[in-house]
Amino acid sequence: MKKNIRAQLIIISKRILYGFIFQLIFCTVLLANTGNAQRKNINKIKVGLSVDNTSLEKVFEDIEKQTGFAFTYNTESVDVKQKVDLKAQDKTVYDVLVDLSNQTGLRFIQINNNIHVKPHQIGITLGVSIEETALVEVSGKVVDESGLSIPGVTVIVEGTTQGTVTDIDGNFSIDIDVGNTLIFSFIGYKTQKVNIENLSTVNVTLLEDEKSLDEVVVVGFGEQKKVNLTGAISTVEADVLTSITSTDLSNSLTGRLPGLRVMQVGGEPGQYDNNIDIRGWGNMLVVVDGIPRDDFQRVDPSTIASVTVLKDASAAVYGVKAANGVMLITTKKGQAGKMEINFNSSYGIQQMTEFPKAIRNSKDNLILKNEAALVAGNPLPYPDWEKYTGEDPDFPSVDYWGLVMRKNSPLSRNNISFSGGTDKITYFMSVGNMRQADVWKQLDKSNKSGYNRYNFTANVTAEVFKNLTANFIIKGMIDDRYQPYETRNGVVFRQNWMEPSYSPIYANNNPDYYYDGLADRNPLAIIDADLTGYRKFKNKRYESTVSLQYKVPSIEGLQLKGLFAYDMKYSTSKQFRKAYNEYKYNSETETYAITGLNNPTNLQMAFDETIYMQTQLSLNYKKSFFDDKHGIEALLLGERRSGNGTLFSSQRNYVLNVLEQLDAGLTENQLAFGRDKVLDGNLGLVGRLNYDYNTKYLAEFSFRYDGSSLFPEASRWGFFPAFSMGWRINEEAFFRDNISAFDNLKLRFSHGVMGDDSFANGFEYLEGYLYPSGAYIFDGVSLTAGAAPKGLNNPFITWYTATTSNIGLDGNLWRGLLDFQFDFFQRKREGLLANRAVAVPKIFGTELPQENLESDLSRGMEVVIGHSNQINGFNYSIRGNFTYTRVKWLHREAALAGNTYLNWRNRSDNRWKNIRWGYGYEGQFQNQEEITNSPVQNANGHSGLFPGDVRYEDWNEDGMINGLDQYPIGRDNSPEVFYGLDLSGGWKGFTVSVFFQGATNYSFLPSGQLRGPLVWGRNSSEIFLDRWHHEDPLDFDTPWVPGRFPISRDNFGYPPNQLTSQYIVQDVTYLRLKNVEIGYVLPIAWVSKINAQQIKIYGNAMNVYTWKGKDVLFDPEHRLDGSEAQGGYKYPLMANYNAGLNITF
Amino acid sequence: MKKIYQYLASSFIACMLLLASACDQEFLNSDPVDILKEETILQNKTAFESHLAFLYSQMAFERIGIWLSYNTDEMVNCFSGQNTSSLDGPMTFTSNTEVYDWWENGYKLVRNLNNIIGKFPESTAFSGDEKDEVFGELRFMRAYVYYKLARGYGGVPLVTNVLTLPQSGDPSGLYMPRDKEADVFRFIESEMTQAIDAMSSEPDEFRLNKWSALSFKSRAMIHAASIATYGELQLDGTNGIPNSEAEFYWESARDAAKEVMDSGLFELYDYEDDKSLNYHNLFFDESAANKERIFVTAYKWPIRGHNIDRNTAPFSHRSGEGYGSYFCPTLDMVESFEYIDSKEGALKMKGSDGMPIVYDNPADLFAGKDARFFASVLFPGSPWKGTTLQIYGNVLEGGQLKSGFGADGIAQPEATSTGFLLSKWSDPEPPRPISGSSSEVDRISIRYAEVLLNYAEAEMELNNEPEARKYVNSIRKRAGITEYQSSITMEDYRKERKVEFAFEGNRYWDMKRWRIFHEVVFNSDTYGIWPVYNLDDKTYTFSKKVLPPEKFTRTYTPNMYYYKIATGIIETNSLLVQNPGY
Secondary structure (H helix, E strand, C coil), X not given: CHHHHHHHHHHHHHHCCHHHHHHHHHHHHHHHHHHCCCCCCCCCCEEEEEEEEEEHHHHHHHHHHXXXXXXXXXXXXXXXXXXXXXXXXEEEHHHHHHHHHHHHCCEEEEECCXXXXXXXXXXCCCCEEEECCCXXXXXXXXXXXXXXXXXXXXXXXXXXXXXXXXXXXXXXXXXEECCCEXXXXXXXXXXXXXXXXXXXXXXXXXXXXXXXXXCEEEECCEEXXXXXXXXXXXXXEHHHHHCCCCCCHHHHHCCCCCCEEEEECCXXXXXXXXXXXXXXXXXXXXXXXXXXXXXXXXXXHHHEEEEEEECCHHHHHHCCCCCCCEEEEEECCCCCEEEEEEEEEEEEEEEECCCCCECCCHHHHHXXXXXXXXXXXXXXCCCCHHHCCCCCCCCCCCCHHHHHECCCEEEEEEEEEEEEECCCEEEEEEEEEEEEXXXXXXXXXXXXXXXXXXXXXXXXXXXXXXXXXXXXXXXXEEEEEEEEHHHHHHHHHHHHHHCCCCCCCEHHHCCCCEECCCCCCCHHHHCCHHHHEEEEEEEEEEEEEEEEEEECCCCCCEEEEEXXXXXXXXXXXXXXXXXXXXXXXXXXXXXXXXXXXXXXXXXXXXXXXXXXXXXXXXXXXXXXXXCCCEEEEEEEEEEEEEEEEEEEEEEEEECCCCCCCHHHXXXXXXXXXXXXXXXXXXXXXXXXXXXXXXXXXXXXXXXXXXXXXXXXXXXXXXXXXXXXXXXXXXXXXXXXXXXXXXXXXXXXXXXXXXXXXXXXXXXXXXXXXXXXCCEEECCCCCEEECCEECCCCCCCCCCEEEEEEEEEEEEEEHHHCEEEEEEEEEEEEEEEEEEHHHHXXXXXXXXXXXXXXXXEEEEEEEEXXXXXXXXXXXXXXXXXXXXXXXXXXXXXXXXXXXXXHHHHHHXXXXXXXXXXXXXXXEEECCCHHHHHHCCECECCECCCCCCXXXXXXXXXXXXXXXXXXXXXXXXXXXXXXXXXXXXXXXXXXXXXXXXXXXXXXXXXCCCHHHCCCCHHHCCCEXXXXXXXXXXXXXXXXXXXXXXXXXXXXXXXXXXXXXXXXXXXXXXXXXXXXXXEEEEEECCHHHHHHCCCCEEEEEEEEEEEEEEECCCCCCCCCCCCCCCCCCCCCCCCCEEEEEEEEEEEC | CHHHHHHHHHHHHHXXXXXXXXXXXXXXXXXXXXXXXXXXXXXXXXXXXXXXXXXXXXXXXXXXXXXXXXXXXXXXXXXXXXXXXXXXXXXXXXXXXXXXXXXXXXXXXXHHHHHHHHHHHHXXXXXXXXXXXXXXXXXXXXXXXXXXXXXXXXXXXXXXXXXXXXXXXXXXXXXXXXXCHHHHHHXXXXXXXXXXXXXXXXXXXXXXXXXXXXXXXXXXXXXXXXXXXXXXXXXXXXECCCHHHHHHHHHHHHHHHHHHHHHCCCXXXXXXXXXXXXXXXHCCCCCCCCCCEEEEECCECCCEXXXXXXXXXXXXXXXXXXCCCXXXXXXXXXXXXXXXXXXXXXXXXXXXXXXXXXXXXXXXXXXXXXXXXXXXXXXXCCEECCEECCECXXXXXXXXXXXXXXXXXXXXXXXXXXXXXXXXXXXXXXXXXXXXCCECCCEEEEEHHHHHHHHHHHHHHCCCXXXXXXXXXXXXXXXXXXXXXXXXXXXHHHHHHHHHCCCCCHHHHHHHHCCCHHHHCCXXXXXXXXXXXXXXXXXXXXXXXECCHHHHCEXXXXXXXXXXXXXXXXXXXXXXXXXXXX
């Protein structure tokens, strides 16, 4: 992405007229500066100075301070360390310089405010001279290594604000004083200085800034040059993250970082419903600005400088909980310079990506119901099904989905940031807001069902004293979620999905009376918060970090740093359940019968506070020796982390439901809960040593000594070492001489052991009784809290260990035309906590405690291949990545089973974890004869089966289908493979970025409405219309018509058709057009009119299109598996389409 | 050595850190906020009672009775149907941890009880008589756990000490074979007898005392006696009780029941002239006047409510959250209720000419039934919460049979399919809109009527029919139905028991111990009624209707008198023998 911006700037300057205008403005400003410069003369300015045996350098410094003159010299020809004596009371600078010249033999030439120091030269005797301001015109051309001219290069006279920029052909021309230095700089190229002695033509070739050499990457407790990395580390920079209008940071990272696996499983605003891990290893540790912090999804992407994932032993320095990898998020800091204001705003709409469709006309549904009744041998429940067209109110056909859901719901994001600073103090400040509305219609007057988030951040760094720098970061994340009371957990989707269209929505068709005869709550009533109440959740998170960094002056390269972080989280909720009525109409009496619901009105308020504190103290030493060939960096760090909190909640019922205040409620039957939270504490000592030889051979060793309060004293502490090595093959002469294509080729290896306490239950090592636990009523009225035995304790419980190895190869060829990164890894975990219970007889009467028993092994690989190029002003880049991980059990606790089949099935040792067990599928029965000749299908034998029903494989060939016929039929619902493809290009101020992402090697087990028709006898998925049925569905004497599903049966269909089998399990491999963005940078001429630096307008879209199997009728990323508690009614994923504006002043 | 490193490291880190308080080793020793030490339990009366509360809640004294009735001839679950479609067995019961998974839960309780019984002598939480009474309470609980184990599984390992895992960690040291069922019941009998001697004779319907313990004992003893009388010995005596011991247990049951009867503390609930209302109130009157309640599990909304009202609700009375029509009595059960003036209970759906009888009011079909019927069953035309239940499957218009069904059944899913619903425990005037936890009516675990019938059954078996008839008649009298004047048969007795305790869960265990389950429920269809509403003259006719067999046909084989011991239980204890037929 960096390259793109650079390329973009070239294009702006080169191809467009505005480049000139841009230059003109700049030049005018810059040249104007030189006009009013006051010239000083060394003959007139006086100094007072008295030194003995002092270095020349020091003397220059003193003179500079007193007079404002600047000495310039070349240390190679001028020895400024030599000692001089000087006694000068009220002498002119000229006199002092003559004195110095005599002592040292140096020449001094004043040109303007600079005093140039020159070595003695034969033929020139005068020690001190004043040269008139001799302006020479210098002109020339700036080209890149391939000889292409570079327009827009800034050319500045060193030490002044005087300068110009190159024109469209790379030419420049400037008048400067002889002896001054010109600085040529351009984004993406190395800055070059040229000293002008007597040249009038200067042609400059700017060298590409080899990012890979200088680029710095955030690593554990510090930074490292990218070339020197020896671990498996991936980074993504800010520019990728800011323009994506995802409401959730983790969605912005999807597919961007090889090895980081993100799946969005729900789209509910404020829920941040994602599965995210590194290499399939489980919950990773997230470190924000050096401190482990959760809720990272709430961080405003505009404030992020970089996101790095540590995927191997490089994470080991984080010890506790780092065994699953670490994600490091670094937020932006200010840069010294003029204040920059950045304003970013976007507005968009969201639409559901896909949601399983229910039948939305009554006739289709009633055919299924009638057919099901015939199958069951019952009379037709709806012989007059054909009348249900919706035209006659007695025969309705209601589109519930259309009544409840809206097509487009808004989404907006705004952010403004200020940054800048001086040499001594820099700052970055940002305020942002994000609003996301719900997808259902807003029936309440407040019209605020949705999510709202405010982020603010301030990051100030100041040099308090010499060598002592203080940094203060404070971040706030404040969000609130407001929703109608009954809309939690996907209920809205369930309710209006399930309601068959032949139920009316209003009693007597009167919109003032919600109909009560529905199978569940009236879906329109439940989205009306004014009628049914609301839930309000507010979260406030404040994260503060203070650090002091001291450069120890006496020892070069030694730094001491202390850091203290204090994070507070407050969650409050107010849940108001309001009594309301639904109605039925009696046409004989012309009255409405009332059903009271949600009675009594109830208000629940809760408060939950969590505080985390962390302290770190570290020593850092960095130095190179022997001509900079040997580099050493060492770190010693101690840290301590602890937390505590309190939670409280209470509720009351109401007779008067107008005042939504707790104290307006009834004291009778009120409830209250509350307790302190005991959070685990950790102490840790970290050490790390890095060594590099000429950036050719690299090595790193680290260790971690950790203590966790989750474990008993005896097994509380653990020592975890790690090391890694790197070899930059391209630095070897034998390689470089033979293969010149490589700019970089590095072989990496890492190996380390990490400890992890994250599966441990607190106080597993203690005995006792849990109180309160359960309760009993002894007097008929009041509750006596129970004291339940805690179960056996394990006094030996301790860490499990994860041993991670990684081997990697990085390469860059032909200056960006090709780069690649390959990583192969494995992680072995030993001592995973598990209950030995399976092996103990039940008469023992309790479970054995957690012990460090199980082990597993995961292996995988990651590949990144990239290509970027520029052709005729069009520049583009392609970058693809691929991640594969699979995990197997090495040992899993399992008892010896009663028979060989179960023994085989239940024992998982050396078996992949993601196996899905089920029945084989041999197709649908085509006719009655096939059914009769098939193995015994179930407990009912062959009865109850029809053509079209599922024919299972008699896998063990025993003539009957039963549990023993299950075998591994595929993989479970967790993908093994993730891939991403990023395409971007730029031309004439336009930028386009297209990003694809997907996953494969996993499967989906439908549940609920996706598994069978007429769920709870109500509605069906549209898919079940495509079924085996008779030509006239209600005349079973007509011939069969085949279909994808079996004939309709009531209430989920015929259960034997729905066993977990190859028939029902679906391959949900997908490729998704995740993001598209088109941007345009406005011409400078327009921009300058409002004194802005840059204005970019853009349009982007997320979750635009998905390629998937034709039978997959839902969003494959949106997990609706049976394992999801909500039975397939989870809030759907959203696609969004946005337009935005980004202005920098 | 290791200790020193630890000390050095933690001290170094801690002292390095800016907070001075970090310098102590205590930093990693956080105190749990919810763990009580065992000493506290043993020394502090309030703490001990908390442990008792836990034990009582785990005992779950038969509070799930109604759910067991699904599995008998009494009723079916119309909300979701019977689950008969399992591929692995002929019939899967409604899962319920109190019954079918009792092995695991029972032995957990055994362990807790063994532990507290073992340490109780040193406990200082109680003193004097009270200490003895609590000790009796604990021992009775353990005996009752074993009763629940034995009636389900037959002989089970008798564990009376806290088992400890051998140092080696090898669990095979814990393996135990099953004790003989006869031995288990002997243990139960003797433990109960000793415990009862120590227990308080102060009546308390919420906590075990002498009277509730004796009542439960009579229940356990008639079970043992029935096994000895009707069961057979299996697996070399692991299951079954020798016939020779039958008399001992019948007498034990009789004596336990008699002691309760002689106490004079309890009586049948009989206050209302309206016998149906009276019988209904028996389950709702929680005042001291209700002397039929011997042991009850209490509920109190909102802290601890249950869902009976939600689950019994007729279709048109369903709560906002759905559900309802869980309990649908079968036609067979309905016909077990006699008409007051005749011993027959069959519904008069057809006339002698074989043609359907036309009723102006559907409720007329049931006129004259046993008062207990109206307090137990809701039916077509039944008044309910100010409305009349509309249950019909078709309408007749102009002589044509057309579709159309009543607001409460029959043809729609989740409404009754038998034509009947439950009214026992259904509160016609609930104090609040019904929901999953809105009901707080206590569940009666054992009531005086059962003590009387247990006594009667023992007397019947001991060939003292006149004495038995006396108490069967007392039950009939309370119900307002004709009393038996001449001698009764065992069939008469059993039918009385079926009707009196309809849907209370008793029949499930009764059919098991009488070994008649496989005769009553064998591949049998389940029947309901199919009312048809004549729109032209607003009349009703009825016919008998078989319920969809794939959902409601049930099979019971004789081996099911003992549960299958779950595979996992046998796998972890190779000395256990599986029950026959599994």
